[in-house]
Amino acid sequence: MTHKTIRVGALTRVEGEGALLVRARDGRLTDLQLRIYEPPRFFEALLRGRAFTEPPDITARVCGICPVAYQMSACQALESACGVTVGGALRDLRLLLYYGEWIESHALHIYLLHAPDFLGYPSGVAMAADHRRLVERGLALKKAGNELVAAVGGRAIHPVNVKVGGFHRLPSRAELAPVAERLLQALGDALATVEWVSGFGFPDVEHDYRFLALRHPTEYAILSGDVAVSDGTTFPVADWPRHVVEEQVPHSTALHARLDGRTGYLTGPLARYALNAPLLSPLALRAAADAGLGRVCRNPFRSIVVRAVEIVHACEEALAVIDRYVPPARPAVPVAARPGVGHGASEAPRGTLYHRYRIDDGGKIAAADIVPPTAQNQARIEADLRALVAPRLDRPAAELAGLCERAIRNHDPCISCSAHFLDLRIDHG
């Protein structure tokens, strides 16, 4: 058996390394396995025995890339276990914090990780040398998101102001005013971003995706909602365990998620857009139409356009929230521990993030379960790769590796090495 082994910048990065194994016989693809070495689930072990108030901060710090998503899913799961609902201005502030995270995360992915693929650069750094103004615009957008997170969350990287029931301290209207000015500028940059990325050349690829995203009656769901699937199924977040089952696959420490018996569904921007586009803000809807996105977008390479549209939405909605914000009487709803189970889900930048906690009689965490978007998408990313690789097995391995990296980056997996991590091994038998 001959192995053709090509290393493509395998990096030692903390959160995981990726590898792709492709097996072919007689010029036909027989097997493809994406190995995302996510750390095994120490998460849950880390949380057991902690006070019921601790998971929002601990999970946010363990996963540094989208801390707000972790805080929001955790808070809502714990509040639901304790029979508390957070509404009104406190919920608005949570939305605001979350919009900040979408803006910063999407801006980073679009400008430094994804756009270089379309403009023929090996990295965002290389692109910056030729397109300084563009990258400056991306960083300015990201900064607007960071400032919003810092204004509500206390600081930009690991927000410290969030607690079960609400916040430790409320921002004043005066504190949010400069953020609003910045957001207005960001809105202009976001619209320019949609125009810019929609002009890229996109490979002519469409997949018959089965989408999953939260759906809210009046919002383009980000903070809460029921779970909607593109085949028409809808269920409350509390029914998640009856619909989504995770299973261990031999080639990866990450788990593959099965939705109603089948693997390979997709969560993230394409899913949100397909299921909720009519609820986008007016400018975002208009930008999507101008960008030619259509009602549903099944081309994963165009996810960069959807992310840009979501930045427009986040800026516009954040401005509306700041405009109507009146600080409530108390920074948080009191929450008393109650033994039981609670479920919470929200839309992290890269897809639906589900948390479940069981609280014991002493107010401690007895069990925790976290289903991140990357674990849900892994099987679907493999399917994208199979479709891409099967007709191109005769291509040079380096070219194939580059294409595969692009196909993976389309889904912005939450592995630090999604930049340039792929260790591709092709086994032609």
Added chain:
Amino acid sequence: MARTVVIGVGNDYRGDDGAGPAVVRLLRGLGVSAVGNGGDPAELIEAWTGAAVAVVIDAARSGDRPGTVRRHAGLRGLPERTASTHALSLADAVALGRALGRLPGELVVYTVEGEGFALGAGLSPPVLASVPRVAEAVLGECAGLRA
């Protein structure tokens, strides 16, 4: 604008990746203003823009003995393999800062070789022992600059 900024890069919940933040806490206890950074390259650039000198402390995984402290001065020849929890490494942040014309006047990087980067684990004994040494060295760095 501060002439010197001290930045500790890393994540406390990732074992020895917490070396940078640990040094920052120690320095703050000594009244030195220092900022933590979760490894976000854009934030790094933001933190050192306009500074005459930036001192960055980061964990490394280079194959050295755990706890080994190295000082890298200058803006070239940075270690590629600092342990980054984000999408870009420190070397990438420097390259990006250069492309954008946003580098500090001078950059000094201290790396602490880590032993383990497992989720949730604390600092390993060799790294724990190195943290005060790095803090002292950074203090010396700041004093030397004032002199």
